[in-house]
Every structure is written in C-alpha cells, then in structure tokens.
Amino acid sequence: QVQLQESGPGLVKPSETLSLTCTVSGGSISSYYWTWIRQPPGMGLEWIGFISKSGSTNNNPSLKSRVTISVDTSKNQFSLNLSSVTAADTAMYYCARTNSGYDPQKFYYYYYMDVWGKGTTVTVSS
Amino acid sequence: SYELTQPLSVSVALGQTARITCGGNNIGSKNVHWYQQKPGQAPVLVIYRDDNRPSGIPERFSGSNSGNTATLTISRAQAGDEADYYCQVWDSTFWVFGGGTKLTVL
Numbered sequence: 001q002v003q004l005q006e007s008g009p010g011l012v013k014p015s016e017t018l019s020l021t022c023t024v025s026g027g028s029i030s031s032y033y034w035t036w037i038r039q040p041p042g043m044g045l046e047w048i049g050f051i052s053k054s055g056s057t058n059n060n061p062s063l064k065s066r067v068t069i070s071v072d073t074s075k076n077q078f079s080l081n082l083s084s085v086t087a088a089d090t091a092m093y094y095c096a097r098t099n100s101g102y103d104p105q106k107f108y109y110y111y112y113m114d115v116w117g118k119g120t121t122v123t124v125s126s
Numbered sequence: 127s128y129e130l131t132q133p134l135s136v137s138v139a140l141g142q143t144a145r146i147t148c149g150g151n152n153i154g155s156k157n158v159h160w161y162q163q164k165p166g167q168a169p170v171l172v173i174y175r176d177d178n179r180p181s182g183i184p185e186r187f188s189g190s191n192s193g194n195t196a197t198l199t200i201s202r203a204q205a206g207d208e209a210d211y212y213c214q215v216w217d218s219t220f221w222v223f224g225g226g227t228k229l230t231v232l
Binding site for chain 2: 044045046047058060061094099103106108109110111112113114116117118119
C-alpha cells in the first residue's frame with residue numbers, strides 16, 4: 001500500500017524559500033505523476049503544481065515562477081521549493097500521487113489524486 | 127480562467143440523500159473528481175472521472191456529470207459523512223478546485 005509523508009521546516013521567514021520533501025513508500029515513484037497542493041487555514045484547496053513521469057512540470061500560474069518541483073528517483077522522493085514566501089503562503093501543504101489518462105469519448109486529458117500524504121503545516125513569519 | 131461553483135453548505139437528514147453540485151461552463155465535457163475532507167485530515171478521493179468509486183468507498187457515494195453541472199450524491203447519509211467536499215477538474219493546463227461544500231448530517 002503506497003504511503004506518502006511530507007517533511008520540512010514548519011516555520012519559514014518572509015522572503016526566504018520554503019522547501020518540502022515528500023517520501024513515497026510502498027511503491028515506485030517512476031510510474032505516476034506527483035502533485036503538491038496547499039490549503040490556507042480555514043480555506044479551500046489550491047493546486048501548486050505537479051511533476052510528470054518524464055520529469056516535466058506544470059505549475060499554478062498564480063504562483064508564477066516561484067515554484068520548483070523536482071524528483072529524486074533514487075530516494076523515491078519528490079520536492080517542492082517555493083521562493084520569496086510571504087504570510088499568504090502560510091498553509092497546510094499536501095503531496096499526492098496523481099493518476100493521469102485520456103478520455104477518448106470526451107477528447108479530454110484527466111488527472112486526479114488517489115493517495116495523499118497527511119500534510120505538513122508551514123507558517124511564514126519572522 | 128475556468129471556475130467551479132459549489133454551494134457553501136448542504137444539510138441532509140440522517141438516512142436521507144444528499145446532493146452536492148459543482149457548476150462550471152460545459153463541465154460535462156470534462157472529467158470531474160470529488161474529494162472528501164474531514165476536519166484535521168487530508169482529503170480522500172471518493173469519486174473519479176465523473177462516476178467511478180475508488181476501492182473502499184461505499185456504494186452510497188455516486189457521481190454524475192452533464193451539461194453545466196456535476197453532482198455528488200450520497201445515499202443513506204450517515205453521521206460519518208459530515209465533511210467538506212471538493213470537486214476538481216483539469217482545464218487545459220492547470221487544475222481547478224471548487225470552493226468546497228460543507229455537508230451537515232442532521
């Protein structure tokens with residue numbers, strides 16, 4: 001059974017870079033897409049970005065170029081770097097395994113997250 | 127940008143049927159996925175690709191998607207179904223989540 005575990009600092013200073021790692025156990029990281037999602041306190045889910053099986057990435061345009069997602073297959077881990085953080089980046093951060101495919105009836109690519117980590121809280125404060 | 131609209135809250139009597147909607151322009155042309163999030167927990171996938179249940183999700187959970195509305199239906203609602211529910215689609219180059227619906231079981 002695949003399990004995901006987020007790790008990283010719980011407190012980051014404004015203007016610095018938030019760095020989180022997601023460790024995948026019980027399965028290979030090479031067979032899926034992997035996603036980061038966050039949830040500010042009391043608010044809804046926000047997609048940050050994902051990394052594909054080939055290593056290409058796709059990020060939320062609202063986060064512009066602040067996001068970097070990478071994968072280390074040797075460690076079965078993938079990581080998130082979010083630069084120039086502000087208080088608005090304070091949130092619970094989740095990593096998730098992502099299924100992808102193509103629906104030929106709708107001519108539509110789909111992606112959904114079927115396994116989630118428990119999440120890690122990150123606070124941006126001086 | 128594409129937007130998904132969900133009611134802020136839905137209430138259902140114990141044992142009755144709850145329906146949570148997710149509105150979007152021509153959403154029926156996309157695949158919709160639904161997540162359940164209980165307080166203090168990570169989200170859990172309950173419906174994927176409109177109407178498919180992952181293993182371990184009760185048959186009481188079902189989904190439909192047509193036109194401008196996708197619907198998550200929870201039959202025979204139980205107290206344990208109280209949670210926030212989010213719909214999600216992929217729109218060309220990025221993910222979109224609905225704002226979430228809080229389900230209360232009375």
